[in-house]
Amino acid sequence: MLHNFVYFVMFIHKSIKLVHVNYVDNLENVSMIYVLGLTNQILSCCLLVLTKFLLSLLDQMSSELAELVFIETPYSGDIDRNVRYLMLCGFDAAARHELGVSTHGSMTQHPTCKSYFVPDGDAKWDVMTREGAIQLGQALRMAAKKTVFYEDLGWSRGMKAGMELCVKQGLSFEVRKLDIKNVLSFKAQMISQEFIEDLLAGNDYSHHLS
Numbered sequence: 005m006l007h008n009f010v011y012f013v014m015f016i017h018k019s020i021k022l023v024h025v026n027y028v029d030n031l032e033n034v035s036m037i038y039v040l041g042l043t044n045q046i047l048s049c050c051l052l053v054l055t056k057f058l059l060s061l062l063d064q065m066s067s068e069l070a071e072l073v074f075i076e077t078p079y080s081g082d083i084d085r086n087v088r089y090l091m092l093c094g095f096d097a098a099a100r101h102e103l104g105v106s107t108h109g110s111m112t113q114h115p116t117c118k119s120y121f122v123p124d125g126d127a128k129w130d131v132m133t134r135e136g137a138i139q140l141g142q143a144l145r146m147a148a149k150k151t152v153f154y155e156d157l158g159w160s161r162g163m164k165a166g167m168e169l170c171v172k173q174g175l176s177f178e179v180r181k182l183d184i185k186n187v188l189s190f191k192a193q194m195i196s197q198e199f200i201e202d203l204l205a206g207n208d209y210s211h212h213l214s
Contacts, residue, residue: 070103074148078160079108085203092187093154099186107141150176156204
């Protein structure tokens with residue numbers, strides 16, 4: 005509706021401007037000339053105000069949209085711990101007004117049981133190969149505004165390769181640690197501060213899941 009109104013004002017403004025330019029010399033009525041000139045100025049001011057309003061509205065809408073970020077965390081090794089850590093990083097990113105995506109958050113899911121992830125290095129599940137999956141994941145990195153490396157659990161080989169790629173290609177990146185307060189702000193069930201602390205410290209966290 006708003007953009008239709010803007011087009012209408014622009015049409016009226018253009019029409020009056022054409023009348024003013026093409027016929028003002030032939031008008032003998034001074035009052036009509038004055039009215040046309042005043043109307044032209046008023047419509048010009050209206051268009052200026054509407055333009056500023058639309059620009060501010062677009063800025064507000066863009067600021068309310070979450071930023072797409074590519075999350076880098078370890079996967080190999082203690083897969084259960086690493087996958088749960090990735091989930092916590094997703095909460096942390098969301099609290100920062102970011103939408104986090106990652107390759108091992110999607111490409112490594114077990115095909116028959118969503119509670120488990122594919123064992124790393126198991127040839128039975130190595131369909132597209134590890135390198136092939138990493139290459140496909142680069143499309144996510146390029147589409148994201150930046151790459152975020154979460155380093156609480158250290159740096160895996162894949163994370164180091166991702167950092168080298170960012171530096172080589174001049175891609176935006178950030179290195180950060182998990183903000184526990186951000187995660188707890190979502191008040192998700194079975195995610196307590198003690199669970200997070202045990203997970204990050206390498207302790208047994210299974211008793212927090214029952």
